[in-house]
Structure formats: C-alpha cells, structure tokens
Amino acid sequence: MERLPGVGEARPSRCPPCGVPGVGLDGRVNLHGHGLRERTISGPPQLGAAPETVGLILRRYECQRCDAVLVVGPRGIVPGYLYSAMAIGLALLLWGVLRQRDEDVQRAISINRLRGASRPERWQTVRRWAKAASAGEVWSSIQVTLQGTRRELAERVSRILCARAGPAPTDAERIWSASGHAR
Numbered sequence: 001m002e003r004l005p006g007v008g009e010a011r012p013s014r015c016p017p018c019g020v021p022g023v024g025l026d027g028r029v030n031l032h033g034h035g036l037r038e039r040t041i042s043g044p045p046q047l048g049a050a051p052e053t054v055g056l057i058l059r060r061y062e063c064q065r066c067d068a069v070l071v072v073g074p075r076g077i078v079p080g081y082l083y084s085a086m087a088i089g090l091a092l093l094l095w096g097v098l099r100q101r102d103e104d105v106q107r108a109i110s111i112n113r114l115r116g117a118s119r120p121e122r123w124q125t126v127r128r129w130a131k132a133a134s135a136g137e138v139w140s141s142i143q144v145t146l147q148g149t150r151r152e153l154a155e156r157v158s159r160i161l162c163a164r165a166g167p168a169p170t171d172a173e174r175i176w177s178a179s180g181h182a183r
C-alpha cells in the first residue's frame with residue numbers, strides 16, 4: 001500500500017481462469033499490463049488505528065490466452081464494498097462475539113463520525129455486513145446456513161474466520177489476519 005509496484009513486480013504468476021503463467025519459461029509475457037484503476041478503501045488501516053479512507057491505485061492485466069482482465073491490489077479489497085475485508089471482519093467480531101454496542105462498533109470502524117443528538121442507536125451497516133457475509137457475498141468461501149438474528153450471523157461468521165487464522169493472542173488479531181486472507 002505504500003507505493004505502486006511496477007508492472008512486472010505485480011504481475012500475477014498465473015491467470016486464475018485459464019492457468020497460463022504470467023511469464024512463460026520462454027520469456028513470453030502472457031499477462032499484459034492493461035492500465036490502472038483507482039479506488040478508495042475505508043476502515044482502520046491497522047488494528048487499533050482510527051478509521052480512515054485511503055486512495056489506492058490497482059494494476060490491471062489482460063490475459064493473452066483467455067482475455068480475462070485481472071485486477072491486482074493489496075489484500076483486503078472486496079469488490080463492491082467501500083470498506084476493507086479486515087474492517088468488515090473486525091466489525092462482525094466486535095458486534096457479534098464481543099457484543100459491543102452499535103455506537104462503539106461504529107466508532108471503531110466507520111469513517112462517518114458520530115454526532116451528538118443525531119447519533120443513531122442502531123448502526124445499520126454492521127447488520128448489512130452480517131447478512132451479506134453469511135451469504136458468501138464478502139468471502140465467497142464462507143456460507144452460513146444458520147437461521148438467526150443478524151447478531152447471531154455475525155457471531156457465526158466471526159467464529160469461522162477466527163478458526164482459520166494462525167495462532168495469535170487475541171480474537172481481534174485472528175480475525176484481522178483471516179479476514180484479509182480469506183477468499
């Protein structure tokens with residue numbers, strides 16, 4: 001995230017749809033640079049940090065065999081979501097497992113600052129994330145069949161993510177790592 005990697009550095013080793021190597025043994029380049037795309041990503045940049053929005057530049061590649069266009073960027077980008085996968089995972093943990101109040105979860109994750117009297121009692125975003133994540137819309141490998149409240153769905157998804165992480169002292173560290181790596 002610190003700098004834009006060069007077109008050669010960021011080139012995927014393989015094309016995921018067709019499997020052709022990015023650069024063949026004969027030196028032939030199969031994944032051609034195909035320009036840049038800008039987007040933003042929101043949430044805490046590191047665990048425990050205040051939420052913010054940063055701009056990213058993603059590299060695109062076009063497969064010369066199957067015409068797929070691949071977008072390469074730092075981990076944690078979820079297509080269609082403004083927030084990082086780590087921010088979403090952490091929100092689900094705080095709300096679903098640690099049972100924090102909406103306003104505390106919002107303060108930890110959201111870039112929209114809470115304001116006095118207009119402060120909402122319910123933070124709808126974390127409820128939307130709980131439903132979407134349980135349906136495989138955030139991490140496609142996670143699907144929860146549980147029928148339950150949004151908070152129960154958030155708890156279940158959090159437990160699955162935490163179980164996938166390597167050893168770490170806290171659930172927050174586990175879910176931060178697993179959320180960024182899970183697909």
Ligand SMILES: [Zn+2]
Pocket residue numbers: 015016017018019020063064065066067068
């Ligand atoms: Zn391909």
